[in-house]
Amino acid sequence: MKSFSVKSILAAAAVGISLLSAPAASVADDNPSAVIEQIRSSGVLKVPVMTGEEPGYIKDPATGQWSGFYYEFLGEIATQLGVKLEPVETTWGNLAADFQSNKIDIAIGVNPNPKRGLVVDYLWEPLFTDAWAVLTPPGKPVKTWAELNAPEKTVVVQKGSTMQVVAEALLPKAKITPVEDRGLALMELQSGRADGVVFSVFDALQITEKNIGEVSLPEPILRNPATLAVARKPGNAGYINFLTNWIQQERSLGLAQGKLARAWEARGIDLSILPEGFSF
Structure with a gap:
């Protein structure tokens, strides 16, 4: 008959206890609520x-x-x-x-x-879901994003927003000007320093009641979840x-x-x- 030392028995018991307790601890730590x-x-x-x-x-x-x-x-x-x-x-x-x-x-x-x-x-x-639009100066709508993709064009976006990602992806040749908030973006447009400001279309449409600019929904239309x-x-x-x-x-x-x-x-x-x- 094979003999076991007290030390080996205690070690085996410790392993068994750890195997039994590990799932319980995991469940306790992972409370989905x-x-x-x-x-x-x-x-x-x-x-x-x-x-x-x-x-x-x-x-x-x-x-x-x-x-x-x-x-x-x-x-x-x-x-x-x-x-x-x-x-x-x-x-x-x-x-x-x-x-x-x-x-x-x-x-x-x-x-x-x-x-x-x-x-x-x-x-x-x-x-x-809405879509990405551009607010342009009155009387200067755009039909495509490509119309703004030129070195002489300045497009304003809100800093750190998805609007900035969209502009930088679609308009690599244009000058992209990030500003802190919507108010500053509109000031850039009103002062004549911007050819367009990127907004979600629903935001852009409600801004038009202030007679600040004209809303364009350029092709290709980009859905905005x-x-x-x-x-x-x-x-x-x-x-x-x-x-x-x-x-x-x-x-x-x-x-x-x-x-x-x-x-x-x-x-x-x-x-x-x-x-x-x-x-x-």
Whole structure:
């Protein structure tokens, strides 16, 4: 009969215990609802808000209160979670940093971006879809992106945004001028220092009510998915699942489309520029 030393028996027992305890520890560490539980325990959903980004974000100068269709969507998510909204003023270009520093819990209306994708999880089902447009000086519309792709052309974009990515990809010969926000971009156009400003078409259309410029939807038409994003961290699987189901319901029942149509109609936005059959 083969004999075993006390030392070997203890070593074997230790290995067996570690094999038994490893799955339990892994399960304990990987709680898919951890992020949802954290948000609920805090009592607030920290959301980004941006000045000059109407009608998605609208700030009442008298009260400081926020509204707009993005803020309304975020309010619905907060209600579903049983918490209140906590607005955090920021810019599109700062969203990745805001996620990394835990300043925000969610972003809405963002475009998938590989660089941000290193630290941010995007939901693949967009809340809605629009397209990239160009706001040009009055009387100077463009039919194609190629018309702006020349060394003598200056195109303004918001710094760090997907608009900058689009312009740099399609207009490598043009001078691309990044600015911090929409207001500065419009100032460049009004001052005659820009031949165009890249915007999402719905943003560009609502700006035309100020008689600042003319909206062009250049060929080829580039679709612009407006998605939701959350910080990549352990325990956000349940949060992503919840948000995915919320988006599916908003789209399948026409709730998202109805809210957007009402928001644009309220601001006198003319959607006739959109091609026939364009679905957002």
